[in-house]
Amino acid sequence: MTAASSAPVLEVSGLTRAFGGLVAVNAVDLAVQPGQIVGLLGPNGSGKTTALNLISGVLRPDSGSIRFAGQAIAGMPAHRIARLGLARTFQLVRVLQGMSCAENVKAGLAFHSPPLSRSEIDESVERLLRRVGLADRAGVPAAGLTYIDCKRLELARALALKPRLLLLDEWLAGLNPSELLIGIELIRSLKDEGLSVLLVEHVMDAIRSLCDRCVVMNSGRRIAEGRPDEVLADPAVIEAYLGVSTDA
Structure with a gap:
């Protein structure tokens, strides 16, 4: 594999956005490699959708860098980012x-x-x-x-x-069990065609089935990254989702 082909299709570094005194996204780093599905996880209010809005140009970051296919896009208008090949769905x-x-x-x-x-x-x-x-x-x-x-x-x-990269914001939410299976297979088929996906999702069966890697956010910060089985067993992730410590 050449250096060019192994370069991330999306590379986010130090991404930060505040609304008044609330720092919704706080110095977040993440990357998506070509052909990967990366899960962006976290409890409600952790900053996941805000991160997608910053990446897709709906919002401007206060600081940090966003590179898509090697091009700096932080603060670029959404329609220009779309024309570069970054598409999304909405919550x-x-x-x-x-x-x-x-x-x-x-x-x-x-x-x-x-x-x-x-x-x-x-x-x-x-x-x-x-x-x-x-x-x-x-x-x-x-x-x-x-x-x-x-x-x-x-x-x-x-x-x-x-698109070269697709942002899916809880695309599987609200589906019944049979519809969920259809949705998972559809997303998997997109990966099989070479499409890279950044997936915000709460359906853990889908996360385990689809994602190559996961990034977990809580209170605007990245708290874990790794394979789905690793991050879902991480005590900090369990505490963020359940609100209880696993130390006993």
């Missing part, structure tokens, strides 16, 4: 309910670089909807979709960017 599903599924995906393709022809757009819409299991829903209004299909549609729109 609260965001689909354009007044549009059909096909039109939602077309909205994502508007950020494609270079711009696509009309025939290329139509082909891409069909391929992306088929990719997430919505091949028969192209003309269906997004407002009429089930919860899991809304998540699939949001994912298709994110994949329209042909």
